Amino acid sequence: MNDTLFRTRKIISYPDLNAAGKLFGGTALSWIDEESAIFASCVLNRSHLVTVHMSEINFKNPGEVGQIVEIGTKLVSVGKTSITVSCQIRHKKTKTEIITVDKVVFVTIGEDGQAIEHGYQHEE
Ligand SMILES: CC(=O)SCCNC(=O)CCNC(=O)[C@H](O)C(C)(C)COP(=O)(O)OP(=O)(O)OC[C@H]1O[C@@H](n2cnc3c(N)ncnc32)[C@H](O)[C@@H]1OP(=O)(O)O
Numbered sequence: 001m002n003d004t005l006f007r008t009r010k011i012i013s014y015p016d017l018n019a020a021g022k023l024f025g026g027t028a029l030s031w032i033d034e035e036s037a038i039f040a041s042c043v044l045n046r047s048h049l050v051t052v053h054m055s056e057i058n059f060k061n062p063g064e065v066g067q068i069v070e071i072g073t074k075l076v077s078v079g080k081t082s083i084t085v086s087c088q089i090r091h092k093k094t095k096t097e098i099i100t101v102d103k104v105v106f107v108t109i110g111e112d113g114q115a116i117e118h119g120y121q122h123e124e
Pocket of ligand 1: 021033037049050051052053055076079082083102105107109113115
């Protein structure tokens, strides 16, 4: 549909590490969730979105303390109340992938917490 755009950079710090001294998977997933949600929210111009599904997650390479990483998102598809994006984190310098998630699905919700149509029509 379109190419991944890398908008956000982060530096891996000591609080981000697991017991093996590598980037903790939970931290990486929290960065993925936030970046994907911001991207989806900007595409739809809606602020009330919730994550409803994450597809297979692949931890491809470890992240090391002090490394600068970049987080990229891409629009995958748009439904009636949902939007699907892909997200990845990679080393900024080497472009080596650290984690990829093929599909993160968000749903727009109303004040009652139920799904509502977002009205966004994607043109290829
Ligand atoms: C950014 C964050 O971290 S948010 C915090 C974590 N997330 C949450 O708390 C959300 C908890 N979940 C919910 O409240 C509910 O599941 C809701 C309101 C989001 C959706 O309720 P549902 O009854 O499943 O809604 P419904 O069946 O109508 O589906 C809504 C849309 O989601 C899609 N959808 C629902 N479940 C899934 C799934 N597992 N995988 C892919 N798409 C899904 C549907 O295909 C539908 O898409 P469409 O309208 O574009 O065709």
